[in-house]
Amino acid sequence: MLKQIKGLHHVTSLASDARENNAFFTNVLGLRRIKKTVNFDAPDVYHLYYGDEAGTPGTVMTYFPFPNAARGAKGIGEVGRTAFSIPVGSSQAWIDRLTTFEVKGILQDVRFGEKRVLFDGPDGDQFALVESDDDRTPWTGNGVGEAMGIHGFHSADMRLKDAGVSGELLQFMGYEKLDQQDNITRFIVPGGNDANTIDIEELPSAGHAAQGAGSVHHIAFAVENRARQLEVREALLDTGYQVTPVIDRDYFYAIYFRTPGGVLFEVATNEPGFDRDEDTAHLGEALKLPSRHEHLRGHLESRLQPLDS
Numbered sequence: 138m139l140k141q142i143k144g145l146h147h148v149t150s151l152a153s154d155a156r157e158n159n160a161f162f163t164n165v166l167g168l169r170r171i172k173k174t175v176n177f178d179a180p181d182v183y184h185l186y187y188g189d190e191a192g193t194p195g196t197v198m199t200y201f202p203f204p205n206a207a208r209g210a211k212g213i214g215e216v217g218r219t220a221f222s223i224p225v226g227s228s229q230a231w232i233d234r235l236t237t238f239e240v241k242g243i244l245q246d247v248r249f250g251e252k253r254v255l256f257d258g259p260d261g262d263q264f265a266l267v268e269s270d271d272d273r274t275p276w277t278g279n280g281v282g283e284a285m286g287i288h289g290f291h292s293a294d295m296r297l298k299d300a301g302v303s304g305e306l307l308q309f310m311g312y313e314k315l316d317q318q319d320n321i322t323r324f325i326v327p328g329g330n331d332a333n334t335i336d337i338e339e340l341p342s343a344g345h346a347a348q349g350a351g352s353v354h355h356i357a358f359a360v361e362n363r364a365r366q367l368e369v370r371e372a373l374l375d376t377g378y379q380v381t382p383v384i385d386r387d388y389f390y391a392i393y394f395r396t397p398g399g400v401l402f403e404v405a406t407n408e409p410g411f412d413r414d415e416d417t418a419h420l421g422e423a424l425k426l427p428s429r430h431e432h433l434r435g436h437l438e439s440r441l442q443p444l445d446s
């Protein structure tokens with residue numbers, strides 16, 4: 138069993154409108170935009186990152202907003218709901234706030250003893266805010282104060298036909314089975330980074346998901362550095378997974394592999410971090426391009442939709 142993985146690093150999803158996406162995560166949820174760059178493989182499209190002050194691994198929600206992308210269809214073989222951690226007792230303040238912003242899909246429930254506020258993002262993305270003890274410092278602003286600020290990710294849900302092989306994979310990656318409630322099995326990394334919970338939701342008769350706007354594209358797990366990442370890569374290859382070579386994503390190094398249930402996993406390093414090319418005080422303000430796309434700057438600046446700060 139691996140010991141290098143500490144929980145989530147980031148979650149990456151698809152959107153249909155960059156301005157709307159930016160406004161939702163900054164103005165409504167009160168996260169900080171910590172990087173404005175492009176999809177390195179399709180530089181006509183933004184890659185927007187939202188998180189805490191520094192973009193600490195385990196807080197970072199990222200988006201590829203493909204203009205006018207069709208919505209995805211929910212189903213198995215994907216990450217369903219992405220959950221953020223909020224202070225205990227702040228659910229009602231969030232319900233009031235989300236209601237003021239006319240956010241859709243607001244519901245409340247309790248999972249494994251924790252109160253949750255469920256809601257939809259602009260493209261029907263499914264989110265939850267989970268009341269939990271969490272001492273990570275939230276980013277505050279835009280009317281979201283410390284008493285209700287988002288600490289980072291709480292967990293992500295994988296929707297699968299059955300939990301079997303993916304549950305075994307999570308356990309190989311260092312997660313332990315914690316609890317079960319109805320068709321939900323909870324896995325947690327002991328001593329992880331607070332974003333260290335994965336729930337598997339078993340839906341034996343559901344159809345397969347179709348990816349589109351509002352779908353999670355992949356989830357990334359955090360390792361400390363490149364040496365730990367190479368150990369994880371070797372171990373996955375030895376177990377029979379097809380893992381990509383290490384790819385330089387400027388702010389972290391990434392490897393990718395697809396799980397038997399169809400979900401794309403990434404393992405990303407905590408180094409070098411989002412302050413690699415701009416001061417922490419100004420993260421996310423300027424358009425940052427990888428050096429190989431720098432020659433496209435004029436073209437991209439005229440094509441990419443301007444964002445509100």
Ligand code: ZN
Binds near residue numbers: 355
């Ligand atoms: Zn990623």
